[in-house]
Amino acid sequence: MFATPLRRTGLAAGLVLSCLAALPAAAQDEPLTPEAAHEAREEHMKMLGQNLGVIGRMAQGEVDYDAEAAQEAADALVEISGMDMEAWLVEGSDSESLEDSRALPIIWDETEDYLAQWEDLHQAALAMQEVAGTDLAALQGAMGPLGQSCGGCHRTYRASE
Amino acid sequence: MRRALITLGLLAVLAAGGAWILTAPDPIPEARIAGLTGDPEHGQLIFDAAGCASCHMAPDAERAEGEPPVLAGGEAFQSAFGTFHAPNISPGPAGIGGWSDAQIVNAVMRGVAPGGVHLYPALPYGAYIKAEVQDMVDMTAYLRGLPVSDAESLPHDLSFPFTIRRAVGAWKLLFLDEDWVIEGDLTQAQQRGRYLVEAVTHCGECHTPRNALGGLKLSDWLAGAENPSGEGSIPDITPGGLDWSESDIAQYLSSGFTPEFDTAGGAMADVIANSTSRMGDDDRAAIAAYLKIVPPSGG
Numbered sequence: 001m002f003a004t005p006l007r008r009t010g011l012a013a014g015l016v017l018s019c020l021a022a023l024p025a026a027a028q029d030e031p032l033t034p035e036a037a038h039e040a041r042e043e044h045m046k047m048l049g050q051n052l053g054v055i056g057r058m059a060q061g062e063v064d065y066d067a068e069a070a071q072e073a074a075d076a077l078v079e080i081s082g083m084d085m086e087a088w089l090v091e092g093s094d095s096e097s098l099e100d101s102r103a104l105p106i107i108w109d110e111t112e113d114y115l116a117q118w119e120d121l122h123q124a125a126l127a128m129q130e131v132a133g134t135d136l137a138a139l140q141g142a143m144g145p146l147g148q149s150c151g152g153c154h155r156t157y158r159a160s161e
Numbered sequence: 162m163r164r165a166l167i168t169l170g171l172l173a174v175l176a177a178g179g180a181w182i183l184t185a186p187d188p189i190p191e192a193r194i195a196g197l198t199g200d201p202e203h204g205q206l207i208f209d210a211a212g213c214a215s216c217h218m219a220p221d222a223e224r225a226e227g228e229p230p231v232l233a234g235g236e237a238f239q240s241a242f243g244t245f246h247a248p249n250i251s252p253g254p255a256g257i258g259g260w261s262d263a264q265i266v267n268a269v270m271r272g273v274a275p276g277g278v279h280l281y282p283a284l285p286y287g288a289y290i291k292a293e294v295q296d297m298v299d300m301t302a303y304l305r306g307l308p309v310s311d312a313e314s315l316p317h318d319l320s321f322p323f324t325i326r327r328a329v330g331a332w333k334l335l336f337l338d339e340d341w342v343i344e345g346d347l348t349q350a351q352q353r354g355r356y357l358v359e360a361v362t363h364c365g366e367c368h369t370p371r372n373a374l375g376g377l378k379l380s381d382w383l384a385g386a387e388n389p390s391g392e393g394s395i396p397d398i399t400p401g402g403l404d405w406s407e408s409d410i411a412q413y414l415s416s417g418f419t420p421e422f423d424t425a426g427g428a429m430a431d432v433i434a435n436s437t438s439r440m441g442d443d444d445r446a447a448i449a450a451y452l453k454i455v456p457p458s459g460g
Contacts, residue, residue: 045423053422060412143416147424151417151433154426160393 037090038101044080044088051076052146055132059143065136074132077125077146085118086111095159102159110156117153124149184330186273189294194263197295199302207300210361210444211289212436215428216247219312224435232256233310238283240389242375243319245283253309265301266294272333279329281317282336282375290339291360336376343382343455350443354451357444358383362436367395367428384458393427401457410449411442 032040054073057063092098094105107114124145131138208214214230220237224230234249234256249256257265260275267273272286280286289297322328342365343355358364369377370386385397396402405413409420414437417425425433437445 049422052418056416056418056422060416062408147416147418150424151426151430154424155430158426160388160427161396 032088032090034090034093034098037088037093038098038103041085041088041093041103044083047080048077048150051080052150055128055139055146056143058136059140065139067133067135070139071129071133074125074129078122078129081118081122081125086115089114102161104157104159107157114153114157117149117157121146121149121153180331181327183334184327186271186277186279186330187333188267188271188273188277189263191263194266194294194298197262197298199262199298199300201299201302201306203296204299204301204303206440207292207296207361208303209436209439210357211300212362212432213250213300213304215431215435217250219310229307230435231308231310232304233312234314235312237315238389239391240283240375242323243317245281245317245319246315247283248314249310249312250304251310252305252307253311255311255313256309257304258309262298262301265304266297269297269300270294272329272337279326279333281319281326281329282332285363285366287337287377288360288363288366290337291341292356296361332374332376335374342379343451345454347454348450350447350450351454353444354447354449357440357448358451362432362448364398368398381458383452383455388427397458398452399455399458400453401459403452407446407449407453410452411445414438414440414445414448415442 051073055070055077058065058070089108089111091108093101094103094108095101096105124142128139128142128146131142214224214232216236216238217232217234218224218230219233219235222231222233232249232251234247236247238245238247252258257268260268264275268275268280268286269284270286270289270292272280272282272284274280341355342359347355365377365383368383368385369379370381370384372378383398385402386395388395403410405420413419413425414433417430417433417438419425424430437448
């Protein structure tokens with residue numbers, strides 16, 4: 001789809017900002033429908049994945065390290081992980097209520113812990129933001145906590161496929 | 162008429178006796194194990210590859226980086242036959258501290274506990290039977306150096322007739338098999354991958370569907386299965402269900418990231434944390450190479 005990894009990176013980061021604007025805003029007066037909340041969460045996750053992928057592929061040595069692209073992706077991760085997730089916890093959008101949803105109902109019982117896990121991810125993203133533009137070794141070091149944060153939360157709160 | 166009845170009766174007694182003999186535990190002879198010395202360092206590699214800690218740590222246990230696992234047991238496993246509880250296998254009185262090497266190896270590779278009691282195949286001896294005895298002696302040496310827990314093992318919670326342990330002997334007759342699932346001319350990496358997947362890491366225990374008696378359907382080897390916990394399903398990892406490259410697979414087993422940078426969840430997160438992330442790059446690459454030669458599902 002994209003010509004080079006580098007261009008793909010720039011496009012992905014740009015995409016994030018435009019998508020963020022399109023996501024239902026947290027402070028909206030109108031309550032979200034369960035379907036809209038589910039869709040927003042999925043889009044949000046995809047953006048996390050895209051930007052994590054930019055950094056992760058460098059960490060894994062699949063693409064060459066590019067300080068600028070890494071920094072851009074890390075900045076985006078900070079922004080995306082810092083969004084107000086509580087706004088999308090609409091009742092009736094869990095995996096037992098919606099066919100496509102993989103958000104386990106336990107999220108609504110353990111909301112405090114769920115949000116704390118998001119905060120952990122945000123902290124890991126901030127740590128990545130600090131070092132992403134420094135060099136490859138620093139980027140690789142910050143990748144572990146990011147991955148653990150993703151995996152830890154999925155393990156508890158996401159239904160298997 | 163009377164003679165016929167007596168004959169019939171005798172035959173029934175013989176059949177029952179035969180069944181009793183056939184369902185008896187079939188351990189590895191003590192002599193085959195007694196002469197072997199365990200290497201705990203290599204044993205750790207086997208222990209990690211087998212992912213022993215995933216099932217035998219307490220359900221709420223956190224394993225800090227570099228810390229040895231405490232195998233206190235207690236994790237519950239739901240199945241069609243009832244709920245199994247992983248026992249304490251730490252090297253103390255509440256665990257396997259009093260067992261000989263041969264007893265431990267026989268529990269792991271034959272499903273036979275001390276005293277000749279059948280263990281349920283929730284312990285994947287159906288895979289470990291294919292392992293090298295020396296590897297399991299090494300694993301035992303490592304096990305003996307782990308921290309002791311005095312937690313009491315929980316009884317299984319099974320429904321009749323699965324409470325009859327002797328019936329496990331019949332299950333073993335039907336399903337225990339030392340032969341490889343994937344035969345043929347394999348490269349060295351593929352052979353190593355086969356050893357890990359089929360004999361040690363026991364991927365098939367979850368990724369292969371089972372028949373009504375709980376035996377693996379080898380014709381659908383690694384083709385995905387229902388999740389025994391009832392939540393979702395376990396994916397098809399044959400080339401028919403997984404189109405990742407070998408390097409994608411190896412990366413996933415190392416970092417937990419899919420090629421789309423999604424992450425592993427559920428039980429696979431534990432498998433990666435306790436098993437595959439602890440392997441060497443060569444072993445992960447070997448698993449990937451093996452998965453590519455498994456017959457694609459639906460074929």
